[in-house]
Amino acid sequence: MSSPAILGLPSPRDEAWRWSDLSALPALAEASPTGGVIDTSGFWLNLGGPRLLFVDGRLDAGLSDPGPITCGATGVASAHALARLATGDGWALRLGADHAAAGPVEIVHVATGGASHLPALIELADDAQASVVETFVGDGWANRLLSIRLGRSARLMRSARLLQASGFVSLRDEAELAEGASLIATVLGAGGQGTRIDAAVTLAAPGAFAEYGGALLARDDQRHDAAVAVRHAAPNGTSRQLWRAVADDRAAASIAARVEVARDAQKTDGEQSLRGLLLRRTATINLKPELEIFADDVKCAHGATVGELDARALFYLESRGLPPAQAKALLTRAFVADALGRIGEEAVREAFAADAEAWLEATL
Amino acid sequence: MLTISNLHAETAGKAILKGLSLTINAGEIHAIMGPNGAGKSTLGYTLAGRPGYEVTDGSVTFLGEDLLEKAPHERAAAGLFLGFQYPVEIPGVSNVQFLRTALNAQRRLRGQAELSGGEFLKVARAQADALGLNMDMLKRPVNVGFSGGEKKRNEMVQMGIIDPRLAILDETDSGLDIDALRTVGDGINRIMRAPDKAVLLITHYQRLLDYVKPDFVHVLADGRIVRSGGAELALELEREGYAETVREQAA
Numbered sequence A: 001m002s003s004p005a006i007l008g009l010p011s012p013r014d015e016a017w018r019w020s021d022l023s024a025l026p027a028l029a030e031a032s033p034t035g036g037v038i039d040t041s042g043f044w045l046n047l048g049g050p051r052l053l054f055v056d057g058r059l060d061a062g063l064s065d066p067g068p069i070t071c072g073a074t075g076v077a078s079a080h081a082l083a084r085l086a087t088g089d090g091w092a093l094r095l096g097a098d099h100a101a102a103g104p105v106e107i108v109h110v111a112t113g114g115a116s117h118l119p120a121l122i123e124l125a126d127d128a129q130a131s132v133v134e135t136f137v138g139d140g141w142a143n144r145l146l147s148i149r150l151g152r153s154a155r156l157m158r159s160a161r162l163l164q165a166s167g168f169v170s171l172r173d174e175a176e177l178a179e180g181a182s183l184i185a186t187v188l189g190a191g192g193q194g195t196r197i198d199a200a201v202t203l204a205a206p207g208a209f210a211e212y213g214g215a216l217l218a219r220d221d222q223r224h225d226a227a228v229a230v231r232h233a234a235p236n237g238t239s240r241q242l243w244r245a246v247a248d249d250r251a252a253a254s255i256a257a258r259v260e261v262a263r264d265a266q267k268t269d270g271e272q273s274l275r276g277l278l279l280r281r282t283a284t285i286n287l288k289p290e291l292e293i294f295a296d297d298v299k300c301a302h303g304a305t306v307g308e309l310d311a312r313a314l315f316y317l318e319s320r321g322l323p324p325a326q327a328k329a330l331l332t333r334a335f336v337a338d339a340l341g342r343i344g345e346e347a348v349r350e351a352f353a354a355d356a357e358a359w360l361e362a363t364l
Numbered sequence B: 001m002l003t004i005s006n007l008h009a010e011t012a013g014k015a016i017l018k019g020l021s022l023t024i025n026a027g028e029i030h031a032i033m034g035p036n037g038a039g040k041s042t043l044g045y046t047l048a049g050r051p052g053y054e055v056t057d058g059s060v061t062f063l064g065e066d067l068l069e070k071a072p073h074e075r076a077a078a079g080l081f082l083g084f085q086y087p088v089e090i091p092g093v094s095n096v097q098f099l100r101t102a103l104n105a106q107r108r109l110r111g112q113a114e115l116s117g118g119e120f121l122k123v124a125r126a127q128a129d130a131l132g133l134n135m136d137m138l139k140r141p142v143n144v145g146f147s148g149g150e151k152k153r154n155e156m157v158q159m160g161i162i163d164p165r166l167a168i169l170d171e172t173d174s175g176l177d178i179d180a181l182r183t184v185g186d187g188i189n190r191i192m193r194a195p196d197k198a199v200l201l202i203t204h205y206q207r208l209l210d211y212v213k214p215d216f217v218h219v220l221a222d223g224r225i226v227r228s229g230g231a232e233l234a235l236e237l238e239r240e241g242y243a244e245t246v247r248e249q250a251a
């Protein structure tokens, strides 16, 4: 895979990128992977389904068991400022009508420095269903494009956890949902890398359901940044964007969540719940819920609040014997729990909760 | 067990406790009564170490140690329990999770073995049953959606599970119906009436004292104990109000 030149990165003057810090990317794009060995054994959930290991964007066939997933040209491309770099070979999960993958698909992406740009496709025909869990570890820049096409009543559960020690992870999801299709996407940003999560989800036919949300946990000088747009193009659709952001030290976590309701997308039910928790006043949280509604019969609720841990609750817990760090961890865990609770499989949900827990223990 | 000498404390820059002295020995039950705003809750918060309550003078010794130099969780581990006048709601944290974490944190600090999930549930169930609180409620988030009386009962369940040496109960009786008052009174006697334990009851009413008979009754007014007596003092105050006592003191 060649490393494309990093020209024309968006600048903070660009409204959609105002909270991003992409300054590390040019150097990462120039750097070469060290190819060092990273032990991934702790990152497999062993769910019994297909599994793929990508090291610096290359499939490690020996440690993979791709099942129905094919690797090679995907035909996927995007004009998105970062995802446009993801042009080479990638992976594709295509399931025919009524098919289901044998258990959740697990993909671990290891970065060893440098940059990797990887396109991917998930295409589920009518009534097919799949669950895909991606885990990002290591150092360097992992740049990903995922195109999601869901047929009628197809169901996809997509979960991603960003656990790199350093570097940057950028995700770009572009999803189109047919009638009655359902997408539930959950992203956990923990670890030490910078993050940019971009998604454009279109409910293209009536009665589709989309959830896109997650938890961003930021510390030190980290920047986590999510920009998600859900577009209701047809009637009777439902969408949920539930995000929780936690920031400590001088870190910044930012979430821009947008709902667009087209003129004939009547009876749309859209909900955005964006909440931020500042663990220190030197940290920053930016929340930007946006609504653009052209239909008249819709129900769209949105809330965005930023706060600190409740001092009364902290004292109550401490008065019962909890040391301050444990009291903070308990309240912060409760704050984040909603956002990770949407994950369907218990083992995946618990793994994400454990990652959040590890982050809290290391931070508080 | 507890010796408070000449305690001065302020909150939000305002002096509230103004030279309060009180000694509580093991095996004793004390009641503190007094007009609204006298500083009763402030005393409880100051002893429990609530941030924002600053001690400007005086000392407090608890079980032979300086209480005021300890952090709130260390005071709890040392055996101090504060029953809150207004228990706090904590969405997203279940009672069971909270109390198990709390109890085990205390045990760890005391060098005791931690309780397993099963052992803890057994203790919790016994206390919940004794206080007439449904075990399902213990699985719900702390105090969220609890009625006023249920919150107070929950404070007593917590006290039963934690099993402290000294309990300061701030208006645990307010908001309780007649039956709950008896249940809570029985609970206090069962959990805390022991030769090596003590209770400081903050209350406005005689009713609770019918169930939990105090050895001493004190009147707190304007940041000081202005009068002390036996159980009969509470009856007298109920009859005559605070005016006389407070006026005598001012004179």
Ligand SMILES: Nc1ncnc2c1ncn2[C@@H]1O[C@H](COP(=O)(O)OP(=O)(O)OP(=O)(O)O)[C@@H](O)[C@H]1O
Binding pocket: B011, B012, B014, B016, B034, B035, B036, B037, B038, B039, B040, B041, B042, B043, B085
């Ligand atoms: N944060 C605060 N800021 C300013 N004044 C305060 C604060 N907290 C307490 N006070 C004041 O301190 C005084 C004592 O309050 P405290 O709650 O201790 O009274 P109390 O004796 O418990 O009253 P009650 O019987 O009504 O519960 C009151 O005048 C109250 O207004």
Ligand SMILES: [Mg+2]
Binding pocket: B040, B041, B042, B085, B170
């Ligand atoms: Mg009070």
